[in-house]
Amino acid sequence: MYRYDEFDHDFVRARVSEFTDQVDRRLAGEITEDQFRPLRLMNGVYLQLHAYMLRIAIPYGTLNSRQLRMLAHIARTYDKGYGHFTTRQNLQFHWPALSDVPAILKDLASVEMHCIQTSGNCIRNVTADHFAGAAADEFADPRPYAEILRQWSSLHPEFSYLPRKFKIAVTGANRDRAAIQTHDIGLHLKKNERGELGFSVYVGGGLGRTPMVAKKIRDFLPEQDLLSYTTAILRVYNLYGRRDNKYKARIKILVHETGAEEFARQVEAEWADLKNTELTLPRSDIEAIQAYFAPPELPARPEGDETIKLARLDSRDFSEWLDQNVITHRHPDYAALTISLKGIGETPGDVSDGQMDAIADLAERYAFDEIRVSHEQNLILPHVARADLRAIYDRLVEIGLATANSNLITDIISCPGLDYCALANARSISVAQDISRRFASLERQRDIGELKLKISGCINACGHHHVGHIGILGVEKKGAELYQVTLGGSGDENTSVGEIIGRGFGPGEITDAIETIVETYLVVRRDESEKFLDTYRRVGQAPFKEALYGSEAKAA
Amino acid sequence: MKVLTANRLTDGEAIWYSDVNGWQETLQGAALAADKAGEERLDSIGKAAFATNFALDVDVIDVQLVDEKIVPLRLRERIRAAGPTNRTDHGKQARAA
Ligand code: SF4
Numbered sequence A: 001m002y003r004y005d006e007f008d009h010d011f012v013r014a015r016v017s018e019f020t021d022q023v024d025r026r027l028a029g030e031i032t033e034d035q036f037r038p039l040r041l042m043n044g045v046y047l048q049l050h051a052y053m054l055r056i057a058i059p060y061g062t063l064n065s066r067q068l069r070m071l072a073h074i075a076r077t078y079d080k081g082y083g084h085f086t087t088r089q090n091l092q093f094h095w096p097a098l099s100d101v102p103a104i105l106k107d108l109a110s111v112e113m114h115c116i117q118t119s120g121n122c123i124r125n126v127t128a129d130h131f132a133g134a135a136a137d138e139f140a141d142p143r144p145y146a147e148i149l150r151q152w153s154s155l156h157p158e159f160s161y162l163p164r165k166f167k168i169a170v171t172g173a174n175r176d177r178a179a180i181q182t183h184d185i186g187l188h189l190k191k192n193e194r195g196e197l198g199f200s201v202y203v204g205g206g207l208g209r210t211p212m213v214a215k216k217i218r219d220f221l222p223e224q225d226l227l228s229y230t231t232a233i234l235r236v237y238n239l240y241g242r243r244d245n246k247y248k249a250r251i252k253i254l255v256h257e258t259g260a261e262e263f264a265r266q267v268e269a270e271w272a273d274l275k276n277t278e279l280t281l282p283r284s285d286i287e288a289i290q291a292y293f294a295p296p297e298l299p300a301r302p303e304g305d306e307t308i309k310l311a312r313l314d315s316r317d318f319s320e321w322l323d324q325n326v327i328t329h330r331h332p333d334y335a336a337l338t339i340s341l342k343g344i345g346e347t348p349g350d351v352s353d354g355q356m357d358a359i360a361d362l363a364e365r366y367a368f369d370e371i372r373v374s375h376e377q378n379l380i381l382p383h384v385a386r387a388d389l390r391a392i393y394d395r396l397v398e399i400g401l402a403t404a405n406s407n408l409i410t411d412i413i414s415c416p417g418l419d420y421c422a423l424a425n426a427r428s429i430s431v432a433q434d435i436s437r438r439f440a441s442l443e444r445q446r447d448i449g450e451l452k453l454k455i456s457g458c459i460n461a462c463g464h465h466h467v468g469h470i471g472i473l474g475v476e477k478k479g480a481e482l483y484q485v486t487l488g489g490s491g492d493e494n495t496s497v498g499e500i501i502g503r504g505f506g507p508g509e510i511t512d513a514i515e516t517i518v519e520t521y522l523v524v525r526r527d528e529s530e531k532f533l534d535t536y537r538r539v540g541q542a543p544f545k546e547a548l549y550g551s552e553a554k555a556a
Numbered sequence B: 001m002k003v004l005t006a007n008r009l010t011d012g013e014a015i016w017y018s019d020v021n022g023w024q025e026t027l028q029g030a031a032l033a034a035d036k037a038g039e040e041r042l043d044s045i046g047k048a049a050f051a052t053n054f055a056l057d058v059d060v061i062d063v064q065l066v067d068e069k070i071v072p073l074r075l076r077e078r079i080r081a082a083g084p085t086n087r088t089d090h091g092k093q094a095r096a097a
Helices: A006-027 A033-042 A065-078 A098-110 A143-153 A223-240 A251-258 A260-274 A283-292 A304-314 A316-325 A353-366 A386-398 A429-438 A442-448 A510-524 A532-539 A542-549 A551-555 B036-051 B075-082 B092-096
Strands: A045-047 A052-056 A082-085 A091-093 A168-171 A185-191 A197-203 A215-222 A326-328 A334-339 A350-352 A371-373 A379-385 A453-456 A470-477 A480-487 B002-008 B014-018 B022-024 B055-066 B069-072
Touching: A006 A033, A006 A098, A033 A045, A052 A098, A065 A082, A065 A091, A065 A098, A065 A353, A082 A353, A143 A168, A143 A223, A143 A283, A185 A223, A197 A223, A197 A260, A215 A223, A215 A260, A223 A251, A223 A260, A223 A283, A251 A260, A304 A316, A304 A386, A316 A326, A316 A334, A316 A386, A316 A442, A334 A386, A350 A353, A353 A371, A353 A379, A353 A386, A379 A386, A429 A453, A429 A510, A442 A510, A470 A510, A480 A510, A510 A532, A510 A542, A532 A542, B002 B036, B014 B036, B014 B075, B036 B055, B069 B075, B075 B092
Parallel strands: A168 A185, A453 A470
Antiparallel strands: A045 A052, A052 A091, A082 A091, A082 A350, A185 A197, A197 A215, A326 A334, A334 A379, A371 A379, A470 A480, B002 B014, B002 B055, B014 B022, B055 B069
16 A cells, blocks of 8 residues: 655644644634634544544545554544544544544554545545455556545645535446545546556536536546546636535536536646646656555465355354355455444444454454455455455454445445534434344345445435435434435446435334335345346336325325 | 533533533533523623633524423434433433433
8 A cells, every 4th residue: 555755754744733733722712713613624623513523534445454553542542432434435533622633643644644635625535446456347456546646636735725525536447336426526447449547537426415427528538647637627617616605516516507518628628738748647657656556465375265165064154244245356366355334233334442453453464454444334354365264254253343234235324413413414323223223134134135225314415325225314304303215326337316205204214114115125126136226227116105105105 | 491502622522501510511400591681691601602712613502391301402402412322322421320
């Protein structure tokens, strides 16, 4: 993974001391909240319902064991012994004192981490496929490009005060696991017919109040033009993006109102002046960054097949976990595995300090020191020998993280919602917990098959509900929580925005409603091989409406 | 009826204003305002706490008395007063026992 050079170290250290001074002055009453607020947000410090919240950037979701141990240390020392992984591949602490934040940032800097650009109208943490460098279906590792974008966008003077926040995602595989079409810019790394690397460029995707699927504005952008073309997009946005209305300020609105074709034309015109300037990436620079992400040497471990065969016979639980949470690696002796942070009835994305330490140990011992955070709020060990899977599984059982539910209905994405978030209208974690308990049976979950359920506690959609196969949005109606259900959303290479099925459900009704939807699917699916999403796309809303609202639906 | 609430600057802790204790970490015992004048008084205490950099997110919120206990009308405020419902070992509720 990328290692800081002297410049990076100095840069982050300077930022820590600058913010330490700002916090000191704030605590001494020398600066007001109005002056301080933008400064703290630039350093990832929010104020929530019960306390401050600190959001730590995890670039493209890649961590090493030293960093994860430091996060465990911070959780233990300054917080309440846990952290919360988010849908942006970041980590949030929900209880730090402002007076402790400088010490936390110093600790983070010692392991090459920071909180810069985790808030504000700037280019946020660049996200990427969590199986990058490991997946069998990958053209090339997207992370070097994400790192190039990270370096270019860090404190970029021209793009530090954009009309609104700006999110970029990169994937390098056919299957889009990074939800690139829901980002301000989505980059799909691929090869052209001459075998050269480049990107399909998507622009103007986003969730929130006005969900939009990104439009492809370029089919193949040569890799050396990544920064010049991205700069061109940002310039057009910076110039024409609306600053008068927060709700219309994202690039998705500009692309929508301008029209994708005209927007692309404007970008090309801007690019004409930028192309072949100092923004062009020399191959040697790309290679220098790629070297940091060189795949680990994976020694042959052919004993894996036999070990797994025996382990499967020995333990049905292991066998089920293997089927559910382990995916094919590009090296036949290896696998990539998902550590589910979605234990039945637990808070999605939460992990304790002890669990973080234990995962760091596992990564160091078995996984070439690499850990990934997925936007689905799970952790990934991207390179493990198949022969070691049983040992890893046994340890995960001991630390309570062996839930075999990857991509099943209890693998729920949920934002913090009204239990923590100051912007929330309704709780989301409690809904996730209820649904998880209702569908606790693994047999039942596996019968249902792949089903992505996503919950947000307000229209900001941090829980990605719009692209859930089943999406749940919490709203406040007459002082009470109400949950609106959408069906048919998807955040992969065939991105779609879910459709509202009908009137919402109260907190005591929502789990029943979800069960009704699932039971309806089980009845109307062609056979077991037809997934929920495919069934919904084939049959539409009608049977689900009928099951949920009965005669009411017919009358409407 | 209304009470005055905020978050403390140094640690973000949710706090309420009491005539007896000043700013305190629990809702029960907070000063109640039953009329416009009372509300205005709380409002000015809140503004002063913000101006002197003691508190932020200052708000006067609606509550009712149920069995002599102060209960906020909005769930948001009930959660602030108790703590997150997914972790009853955290927040004020964890101290109650
Ligand atoms: S979706 Fe709304 S409630 Fe959930 S974390 Fe985002 S802002 Fe908060």
